Amino acid sequence: MKIIVLTSWLILSVSIAFSNAYMPLKDTELESIASQFPPLEYLNPLDDGGLLQPFLIVRIPGTENSTKVQNHVNDFFIKQISQGQNSSSSEIPMWKVTHDSFQDSTPIGDNITFTNICVSRDPELAINEGDKARTRKRLTLAAHYDSKLYPEGFIGAIDSAVPCAILMYVAKVIDKALTRKQAFLNENGVGNENNQLGLQILFLDGEEAFHEWTSTDSIYGARHLAARMENEDIENVDGLIGSGLSSIDTFVLLDLLGAANPRIPSYFSETHDLYNSMRSIQKRGRNIKGLFQHKRRESNFFSSPSVSENVHFLGGTLGDDHTPFWQRGVPVLHLIPNKFPPQWHHLTDDVDHLDLRTVHDWAIIIAAFTAEYLELTNFILDQ
Numbered sequence: 001m002k003i004i005v006l007t008s009w010l011i012l013s014v015s016i017a018f019s020n021a022y023m024p025l026k027d028t029e030l031e032s033i034a035s036q037f038p039p040l041e042y043l044n045p046l047d048d049g050g051l052l053q054p055f056l057i058v059r060i061p062g063t064e065n066s067t068k069v070q071n072h073v074n075d076f077f078i079k080q081i082s083q084g085q086n087s088s089s090s091e092i093p094m095w096k097v098t099h100d101s102f103q104d105s106t107p108i109g110d111n112i113t114f115t116n117i118c119v120s121r122d123p124e125l126a127i128n129e130g131d132k133a134r135t136r137k138r139l140t141l142a143a144h145y146d147s148k149l150y151p152e153g154f155i156g157a158i159d160s161a162v163p164c165a166i167l168m169y170v171a172k173v174i175d176k177a178l179t180r181k182q183a184f185l186n187e188n189g190v191g192n193e194n195n196q197l198g199l200q201i202l203f204l205d206g207e208e209a210f211h212e213w214t215s216t217d218s219i220y221g222a223r224h225l226a227a228r229m230e231n232e233d234i235e236n237v238d239g240l241i242g243s244g245l246s247s248i249d250t251f252v253l254l255d256l257l258g259a260a261n262p263r264i265p266s267y268f269s270e271t272h273d274l275y276n277s278m279r280s281i282q283k284r285g286r287n288i289k290g291l292f293q294h295k296r297r298e299s300n301f302f303s304s305p306s307v308s309e310n311v312h313f314l315g316g317t318l319g320d321d322h323t324p325f326w327q328r329g330v331p332v333l334h335l336i337p338n339k340f341p342p343q344w345h346h347l348t349d350d351v352d353h354l355d356l357r358t359v360h361d362w363a364i365i366i367a368a369f370t371a372e373y374l375e376l377t378n379f380i381l382d383q
């Protein structure tokens, strides 16, 4: 649920300097994502052992169904994802899952429980042994897992079951590559700032309003987490103390993905380069056999350079989970179609109205983008 915010906020964008260098994957590596991890084998909406199907239930905050979805995410990151990799013997840090639970007042009750699920995987510093406890910069990927109270029976397939499942797919794709990269760094002692980038995946609760979208009836989880992180003191790799928010290199928010014919504009000037990098993945990938299901230029998910380079960046006009982070100076890449799909907030936002070819291509694009951001070139191929 989103609204256009009519006031034009004058917000000083205290953008935090990027520490990422960003390294494109080779064509063979891009191709290997689709061949090693066929997206629709993981994201089949009818497969109860898959990543997507367990999200496709009504999942109101504080309910039993919400707990079921939380368990699905926990089990995946704690038990399933790294099966076959012995993390204790290799001493390579794996995935960490923490729950950020709290209660808030809502139009339907005063003590509704919300739970953000925060997943992370950080590299161990290959240099400066003593620095292990320090927090690194992280690429943060986020989507909301709650569903809307009304209309009754609403399961929000694109809002945001598919985005959540895609984030789990991304973790699966890069999991072994992260292990391979860490093993390489441990052996070779090669360390630089970019090798210290970690990944955080946020499954946010309470994005939807219970009644009408207002500043207090919406984005409950994101507001709570952004405020909490702002008040955390952490020691960064450079030894300086900063707020927890300073560890977020970029906040990438996925919302309303999985319907046919998406078109995402570039919302924020400070992440326009990253937007272009993502667009370039779709453009390059179109020439790689078997990578994408949409092959025609007309099915671009991103605005063409001629449009986007003259774009009036729309960031700040759309209320969503990024808002409390962006208002505190965190750089945001917002992946939401400018024109919301027709099923938005209708009961038709269901399995039948998903476009699986589009789900497939989004999964590849986001996985490749994450691998490029974390500089997993040379580690993606299973060799």
Ligand SMILES: [Zn+2]
Pocket (backbone or CB within 6 Å): 001, 002, 148, 159, 208, 345
């Ligand atoms: Zn919604």
